[in-house]
Amino acid sequence: MSDKLVKAITKGVRVYAAVTTDLVNEAIRRHDCYPVAAAALGRTMTGALLLAANLKNKEALTVNIRGDGPLKNITADAVPEGFVRGYVANPHVELPLNDRGKLDVGGGVGQGLVTVTRFTGLREPMRGSSEIVTGEIAEDLTNYLYVSEQTPSSIGLGVLVDTDFSAKAAGGFIIQPMPDADEETISRLEENLQKLRPVTTMIDEGKDAREIILEIMNGFEMEFLTTTDLAFRCQCSxxxxxxxxxxxxxxxxxxxxxxxxxxxxxxxxxxxxxxxxxxxxxxxxxxxxxx
CATH class of the missing domain: 3.90.1280.10 (HSP33 redox switch-like)
Structure with a gap:
């Protein structure tokens, strides 16, 4: 199953979902990431692709997570055509599992700032930032959109790291209610999100981006818009x-x-x-x- 990003809408809501397992594995291979770094970098790259999906062609976006934890700095560049690149300053971080028995990405990131820079063709890029709230990346990007861009959203990101340090499953989604979303729609969305399984569980079961949207938006009639192939690609030469x-x-x-x-x-x-x-x-x- 190749990496793809799918866009869909329903009355008052837009939803994007992405499967990014292959490109995350490419980043892990290139940077020799240990599990905590693999999860942090994979989530950041996936988040960058989801945010960049709203840009116009030839525009670009950079997400930077700079905390005081041992990972130090995580950066991902993405374009709406589906290409992403990224790196983590310290790919060899080793930490014990957190109190939920999961990779301690939050401990690896620590406290600091999330900065998103949009390159839209203007003389100066558009840049905004907000404080890191958990270090788990998805919550931090959700908070950034609300605080810095006044855009209520729900973001889910995940990387399931295998015993050989490769990504067994990686992907994510973003849900954004539009101004015309009514209270009934918001309430149904909240109910769905409370019941939602981890995105990596869905991907590990073989679900593609379209099927992930259908599970997230259970009970909604969805209109699917576009599907974009995704890949790790660097512009260096x-x-x-x-x-x-x-x-x-x-x-x-x-x-x-x-x-x-x-x-x-x-x-x-x-x-x-x-x-x-x-x-x-x-x-x-x-x-x-x-x-």
Missing amino acids: KERLEDVLLNLNHDDMESLIADGQAEVCCHFCGEKYHFSKEELQHLLKLADAVK
């Missing part, structure tokens, strides 16, 4: 990292040349790019010519 090297000061470039080579690693995907001594000398000449 050797040419883009050349720009990073061009912005180093002269002494730092001379030091790299003295070493005879340089290896630059992309934070988001872990891809490594090698620069020979000759390439570094050429870049230094270009940099000096501009200055």
Whole structure:
């Protein structure tokens, strides 16, 4: 079952659901994540994809979770076309299970800020932030939407990590009542959410994004809108990292040349790019010519 995001609406409510198991596994592989980091990064990337689904094509969104816990910093970039990339500052965090017998993502995140940046083509990106409330990611993004964007929502995110540290199931959903939602609709929604099983349980049973929406919205007549393929994809390239090297000061470039080579690693995907001594000398000449 490939990763997909499905959009649906009913009277007064829009619902998006995503299955992200494959792309989360790609992130785990690239960053060598231990279970707590795998769950935190997978939830953040899934959340970013759900939030980005409201953007227009060619726009983008970044979710940053920066806490005082051992994970330190979790970042995910997503676009409405269905591509996401992400990284966690400390992928090798090991913590005991929490008091519910689950991975202690909240303990790994700690206290701090959730920041969401929307790149909409304007000169300055739109940025908002709110305090981390639990560190479990879904509750923090729900709180962010309510506090910073005045958008009541319910977000569910999950990553079921297997014994080999891979993701057995990953995905999530977002429910947003619209201004025309009546009290009966809100009440039925709340009843459904109280009975709802974990999203990873549904995915582990083989349910796809469409079937997850049908279970969440039991009793509602849904209109399904679009289905988007999802994937982990980074925009890095050797040419883009050349720009990073061009912005180093002269002494730092001379030091790299003295070493005879340089290896630059992309934070988001872990891809490594090698620069020979000759390439570094050429870049230094270009940099000096501009200055």
